[in-house]
Amino acid sequence: MDELQVGQYWEANAETWTRHVRAGYDVYRDALNTPAFLAFLPPVQGLSGLDIGCGEGENTRQLARLGARMQAIDIAPTFIRHASASETAAPLGITYRHASATALPFPDATFDFATAFMSMMDIAGPEVALVQAYRVLKPGGFFQFSILHPCFVPPYRRNIRDDSGEVLAVEVGRYFQATDGAIESWHFSAAPAAERAKVEPFQVPRFHRTLSQWVAMIVQAGFTIEALGEPMASEETALAEPVVADTRVAPIFLHFRLRKPAKA
Numbered sequence: 001m002d003e004l005q006v007g008q009y010w011e012a013n014a015e016t017w018t019r020h021v022r023a024g025y026d027v028y029r030d031a032l033n034t035p036a037f038l039a040f041l042p043p044v045q046g047l048s049g050l051d052i053g054c055g056e057g058e059n060t061r062q063l064a065r066l067g068a069r070m071q072a073i074d075i076a077p078t079f080i081r082h083a084s085a086s087e088t089a090a091p092l093g094i095t096y097r098h099a100s101a102t103a104l105p106f107p108d109a110t111f112d113f114a115t116a117f118m119s120m121m122d123i124a125g126p127e128v129a130l131v132q133a134y135r136v137l138k139p140g141g142f143f144q145f146s147i148l149h150p151c152f153v154p155p156y157r158r159n160i161r162d163d164s165g166e167v168l169a170v171e172v173g174r175y176f177q178a179t180d181g182a183i184e185s186w187h188f189s190a191a192p193a194a195e196r197a198k199v200e201p202f203q204v205p206r207f208h209r210t211l212s213q214w215v216a217m218i219v220q221a222g223f224t225i226e227a228l229g230e231p232m233a234s235e236e237t238a239l240a241e242p243v244v245a246d247t248r249v250a251p252i253f254l255h256f257r258l259r260k261p262a263k264a
């Protein structure tokens with residue numbers, strides 16, 4: 001699947017996606033993944049940053065609230081429209097642009113850091129996006145991104161539950177089958193039934209790569225891997241938000257922090 005088609009799928013998702021994340025239905029993101037990502041992030045106060053695949057912009061705004069000077073891009077115009085409207089309503093100094101991660105509209109060595117929250121496995125050509133992120137970073141800059149964990153959320157995954165519904169284990173399959181825009185169709189699990197009945201499920205093209213393929217793409221782009229994170233819900237979080245309890249059995253997300261060497 002090419003980038004144009006990927007953009008069309010996301011454009012079709014964008015209106016409902018924005019409404020649902022803003023209603024708090026993306027519990028994995030809000031209760032676990034974004035807090036873990038920010039805890040894993042080096043200090044960004046006063047740094048210039050680029051958020052790649054920003055969606056409606058909530059995570060970009062979190063970075064701006066930490067003191068970073070943010071720009072952000074996304075391939076779906078409706079996401080950029082909603083993100084820009086938020087900036088107008090409550091300015092944080094963020095510039096949002098409609099652009100692709102595979103052709104970033106910025107000169108070389110523009111940013112101190114870049115981020116991508118859960119977008120790198122959704123991009124047609126993740127290897128090109130890595131090369132582009134490397135290009136726009138200043139020497140010594142870092143790129144931190146989160147993806148679906150390739151080992152525990154490959155194209156086939158099923159939670160195995162006991163009689164009470166508690167997740168005991170995870171069944172995975174098709175790990176070695178790289179996908180090229182295979183469509184995954186779903187709602188946020190916290191979306192109420194009445195809301196689900198009103199809207200089409202999201203159609204998300206996915207570009208699954210194995211862990212060793214991710215490492216090869218990262219190294220090929222010129223980055224060094226500085227740290228990895230595999231967020232797990234605390235006992236308290238799992239009690240408060242049972243939907244994320246399965247991350248105590250095996251991780252759903254993988255975080256990479258990469259560094260562009262200070263000297264090429």
Ligand SMILES: C[S@@+](CC[C@H](N)C(=O)[O-])C[C@H]1O[C@@H](n2cnc3c(N)ncnc32)[C@H](O)[C@@H]1O
Pocket residue numbers: 003006007010011029052053054055056057058059073074075076079099100101102116117118119122123124
């Ligand atoms: C799962 S959403 C994540 C959105 C946001 N980062 C968040 O965490 O809420 C993936 C995002 O990647 C964007 N995307 C997919 N392909 C892209 C590309 N080539 N360039 C820029 N954004 C892209 C989609 O439009 C979508 O907003």
